[in-house]
Amino acid sequence: MTDLDILRYAAFSADPSGGNPAGVVLDAAALSDADMLSVAAEVGYSETAFVTERRGDGVLRVRYFSPLAEVPFCGHATVATAVALADRHGPGTYVFVTNAGEVPVTVDEHRRATLTSVGARVAELAEDDLTALLTALRWARSDLDTALPPRVAYAGAYHPILAVTTRQRLADLDYDVPALKALMELRGWTTVQLVWREDEHHFDVRDPFPVGGVYEDPATGAAAAALGGYLRDLWLVEGDAVIELSQGADLGRPGHLTVTLLPGEAGVRVSGTAVPIAG
Known part of the structure; x- marks a missing residue:
C-alpha cells in the first residue's frame, strides 16, 4: 500500500x-x-x-x-x-x-459541505447505563442540566447525550478510559455527546471516543446530527431551527458545526468547511 x-x-x-x-x-x-x-x-x-x-x-x-x-x-x-x-x-x-x-x-x-443524515431517532437512556456513564466520566448527577434530560440519539450512529450546567464542568473532562470504553462497546455507542447550552441555539460540545482509539473527537458531525434529532424530538427547539455548535477549543483545535432542522425532513443537516492539511 x-x-x-x-x-x-x-x-x-x-x-x-x-x-x-x-x-x-x-x-x-x-x-x-x-x-x-x-x-x-x-x-x-x-x-x-x-x-x-x-x-x-x-x-x-x-x-x-x-x-x-x-x-x-x-x-x-x-x-x-x-x-x-x-x-x-x-x-x-x-x-x-x-x-x-x-x-x-x-x-x-x-469548501462548505452540508450533509443530510439518515433519519434521526431518540430513546431513553437506561438508569443503570446513566449511573455507569456518570461513574466513568467522574461526574455527579448534580452536574447535569435537568432541562436537557439524558437520552441516546441516533442519526447514523448511536450517541448518549448528557448536558451539564456549567462550561467549566465540560472543560474539566477527565474520564476513566477503560471503564467508558467497556461501557460504550457493550452498548454500541460511537461517541458520548457532552453538551453545555449557552443559549437556545448555541452549544459547546465534547465527544469522548475511546472505542475509536482516541481520547476525544475534536469535531463530531455524526454526534451533531444526533443532537439535532434530540433537540427536535424533545421539542427543545422550533421545527426549523439552526443550531451552532462549538467544539475542539479544549483540545486546541477549535471547530464550528452548523445543525439545521427542516420541517418534514427525517434527517438532520450538518454543515461545515474543510481544508487540506499539508504534509
Missing part, C-alpha cells in the same frame, strides 16, 4: 490546525477490510474515509474506519471527503452510500 494516495483534511474549520483531521482515500476499490483498518491506524486520526466504489451520477460507496474499528457513519470524514472531491471536480452534490444508509452531501464554492 506504499503507493496509496492518502489525503488529509481538517473538517469543520477553515484552518488546518483547527477542527477534526480526517484521512481520505478516494480510490480504495482494491483494499480489503484489514487493509483499510491498517491504513486508518497508520494515519492515526479519529476516522479515515474510504471510497470503495463509484456508482456513477455522484453516487459513491464510502466506509469509515477509526484506528481500532469500522464505524457505520462519520460526519467529519464525510465533510472532508466531499470537499476533497470538490477540490478535484468542482462544487456539486454527491450521495454517499454508507453502512448506515444513503447520505446526500452538497459542497459549495467556498
